[in-house]
Amino acid sequence: xxxxxxxxxxxxxxxxxxxIRAVDNLSLHVGEGEFVALVGPSGSGKTTMLAxxxxxxxxxxxxxxxxxxxxxxxxxxxxxxxxxxxIGFTFQANNLVPYLTVQENVELMLRLNGTLDKKGRxxxxxxxxxxxxxxxxxxxxxxxSGGQQQRVAIARALVHEPSIVLADEPTASLxxxxxxxxxxxxxxxxxxxGRAGVMVSHDLRMxxxxxxxxxxxxxxxxxxxxxxxxxxxxxxxxxAEEHAEAVA
Amino acid sequence: xxxxYLATKxxxxxxxxxxxxxxxxxxxxxxxLFTSALGDGxxxxxxxxxxxxxxxxxxxxxxxxxxxxxxxxxxxxxxxxRRVPGVAAVGPVGVSTASIIAVDGVESSGLDVSMLGVEPxxxxxxxxFAGDELNDSRAAETVIDRHVSERLDIPLGATITVxxxxxxxxxxxxxxxVGYAEGxxxxxxxxxxxxxxxxDQIKPQATxxxxxxxxxxxxxxxxxxxxxxxxxxxxxxxxxxSQVEVTDxxxxxQTTQGYNDMMSTISMQQGFMLMIxxxxxxxxxQIQTLQKVAQIGMLEAIGASSGMVIITLLIQVMVTLLVxxxxxxxxxxxxxxxxxxxxxxxFSGSKxxxxxxxxxxxxxxxxxxxxxxxxxxxxxxxxxxxx
Numbered sequence: 001x002x003x004x005x006x007x008x009x010x011x012x013x014x015x016x017x018x019x020i021r022a023v024d025n026l027s028l029h030v031g032e033g034e035f036v037a038l039v040g041p042s043g044s045g046k047t048t049m050l051a052x053x054x055x056x057x058x059x060x061x062x063x064x065x066x067x068x069x070x071x072x073x074x075x076x077x078x079x080x081x082x083x084x085x086x087i088g089f090t091f092q093a094n095n096l097v098p099y100l101t102v103q104e105n106v107e108l109m110l111r112l113n114g115t116l117d118k119k120g121r122x123x124x125x126x127x128x129x130x131x132x133x134x135x136x137x138x139x140x141x142x143x144x145s146g147g148q149q150q151r152v153a154i155a156r157a158l159v160h161e162p163s164i165v166l167a168d169e170p171t172a173s174l175x176x177x178x179x180x181x182x183x184x185x186x187x188x189x190x191x192x193x194g195r196a197g198v199m200v201s202h203d204l205r206m207x208x209x210x211x212x213x214x215x216x217x218x219x220x221x222x223x224x225x226x227x228x229x230x231x232x233x234x235x236x237x238x239x240a241e242e243h244a245e246a247v248a
Numbered sequence: 249x250x251x252x253y254l255a256t257k258x259x260x261x262x263x264x265x266x267x268x269x270x271x272x273x274x275x276x277x278x279x280x281l282f283t284s285a286l287g288d289g290x291x292x293x294x295x296x297x298x299x300x301x302x303x304x305x306x307x308x309x310x311x312x313x314x315x316x317x318x319x320x321x322x323x324x325x326x327x328x329x330r331r332v333p334g335v336a337a338v339g340p341v342g343v344s345t346a347s348i349i350a351v352d353g354v355e356s357s358g359l360d361v362s363m364l365g366v367e368p369x370x371x372x373x374x375x376x377f378a379g380d381e382l383n384d385s386r387a388a389e390t391v392i393d394r395h396v397s398e399r400l401d402i403p404l405g406a407t408i409t410v411x412x413x414x415x416x417x418x419x420x421x422x423x424x425x426v427g428y429a430e431g432x433x434x435x436x437x438x439x440x441x442x443x444x445x446x447x448d449q450i451k452p453q454a455t456x457x458x459x460x461x462x463x464x465x466x467x468x469x470x471x472x473x474x475x476x477x478x479x480x481x482x483x484x485x486x487x488x489x490s491q492v493e494v495t496d497x498x499x500x501x502q503t504t505q506g507y508n509d510m511m512s513t514i515s516m517q518q519g520f521m522l523m524i525x526x527x528x529x530x531x532x533x534q535i536q537t538l539q540k541v542a543q544i545g546m547l548e549a550i551g552a553s554s555g556m557v558i559i560t561l562l563i564q565v566m567v568t569l570l571v572x573x574x575x576x577x578x579x580x581x582x583x584x585x586x587x588x589x590x591x592x593x594x595f596s597g598s599k600x601x602x603x604x605x606x607x608x609x610x611x612x613x614x615x616x617x618x619x620x621x622x623x624x625x626x627x628x629x630x631x632x633x634x635x
């Protein structure tokens with residue numbers, strides 16, 4: 001069972017005496033094999049929400065449940081151990097350990113879990129081959145392009161077979177072609193392996209690979225798109241607008 | 249162990265960077281140990297004779313502030329001192345200077361030495377680590393200290409020619425080398441030991457050939473009976489022998505003119521040097537750790553424990569320091585062997601230990617301070633994301 005649930009979650013920061021609600025009373029549920037896109041402009045609270053879902057931040061109000069387990073009740077060490085086994089995470093930058101090869105970076109998750117064995121090694125290589133990185137196993141991150149690095153990060157996020165996969169702006173530093181390739185692969189693997197996936201992105205074109213799109217603004221959920229036609233329309237409108245801008 | 253795996257991988261994959269760090273630590277170690285050894289060598293040059301005298305008390309003429317050349321004693325005083333209860337033996341020590349100008353008739357580059365007149369087999373006469381001790385009070389023999397033997401490469405049994413000025417004349421005397429003693433510098437000048445009566449003849453003086461009927465020397469070295477209390481015997485000597493002052497060898501060299509100034513300068517220099525070096529090494533590892541903010545943030549975000557991250561950092565710091573300190577200490581030893589004998593290098597076990605331990609501790613402490621700062625940062629902030 002892979003489920004991710006946020007119940008009326010709020011995260012409040014104080015800045016110069018003023019209260020800033022980075023996330024404001026937000027609830028969501030992501031089921032097994034479901035890939036959800038969390039979109040919105042910069043400062044809308046997307047990354048904070050992702051950090052809350054990962055247990056990297058604790059909500060001031062509400063709670064996060066992963067497979068029915070509340071993160072609120074876990075101490076720091078237990079939370080770290082839970083993250084290690086149940087969550088796969090990719091970031092927009094600084095994803096990889098610079099002195100480990102592609103294969104070692106992916107296997108790092110298994111080493112952390114203490115589950116690196118022949119099967120794990122085989123799974124690592126298979127996953128990297130599926131992500132077109134079969135010929136890059138022994139390369140260091142500095143020898144890879146941005147897209148290749150993101151794909152390695154995706155492999156690392158999936159290799160330990162977590163329930164939840166969280167991706168923060170996985171296309172931030174990629175060109176359009178690479179961005180589509182990375183997100184489509186991520187979505188495909190989440191669907192295939194029955195994980196619950198959440199992707200934060202400011203790039204609406206990537207929503208076309210999501211099963212559901214949650215739009216955030218000022219920490220609040222302002223719009224939920226579940227209809228495939230609506231989602232594709234959002235992605236294409238954005239694409240058309242950008243194309244027009246580029247032509248102009 | 250994952251920490252060891254990550255630490256090793258980083259060091260192996262970043263060989264150049266880590267070799268540079270090893271070398272920097274090694275050079276810093278070499279610098280601090282070398283300056284410390286030079287300082288100790290210099291200090292020893294002022295105290296060596298007294299430290300190795302092997303006697304409990306030294307008797308000086310009164311009111312000369314324990315200045316060796318200014319003190320004058322005669323044989324009558326020796327007899328009086330010998331009669332004081334608690335005194336086991338007394339030996340005269342006369343101090344003068346000379347130059348060794350030839351070895352076995354072959355002219356040498358010339359070496360100024362302290363020429364010490366001592367009574368054979370009496371306190372003040374040096375033990376030898378090779379050859380024989382002085383035996384005959386009138387013999388034209390000498391025991392040379394290690395510094396002299398190393399600098400002029402004089403074999404046992406060789407005859408050295410010393411030059412002194414007596415009256416208006418420059419006189420040359422031959423002395424046969426019968427033994428080697430450990431270093432016994434007097435005021436930074438290496439020493440040769442000559443039987444007292446021979447010394448009296450050849451020392452620089454107004455009239456060539458001897459100082460007259462009463463043999464004059466500078467101080468008396470006093471050896472005590474096993475159960476005698478040095479302070480009590482010193483008080484009794486002062487009370488029963490006229491116009492003398494008594495001290496122990498340590499106080500004697502500490503009261504040498506300029507000794508305290510020199511020692512405080514050396515100690516301050518060594519202390520500052522160690523402090524600066526510890527701060528540099530500490531800052532170095534602190535900066536090196538702080539540069540890993542993003543990497544540590546990422547490891548924490550994917551579930552690595554703080555303990556694992558800290559152990560990884562500590563392994564690298566300790567390996568870097570141990571290799572660097574080892575290479576530095578070995579280079580120091582090699583350099584000391586290659587240095588000419590005229591360079592005073594003395595290894596002090598306690599100072600080497602303090603230096604190495606200070607450096608060994610400063611790295612991990614600085615690393616831990618930096619790691620504590622980093623681990624307080626939320627992983628997403630460490631990654632540079634806007635959490």
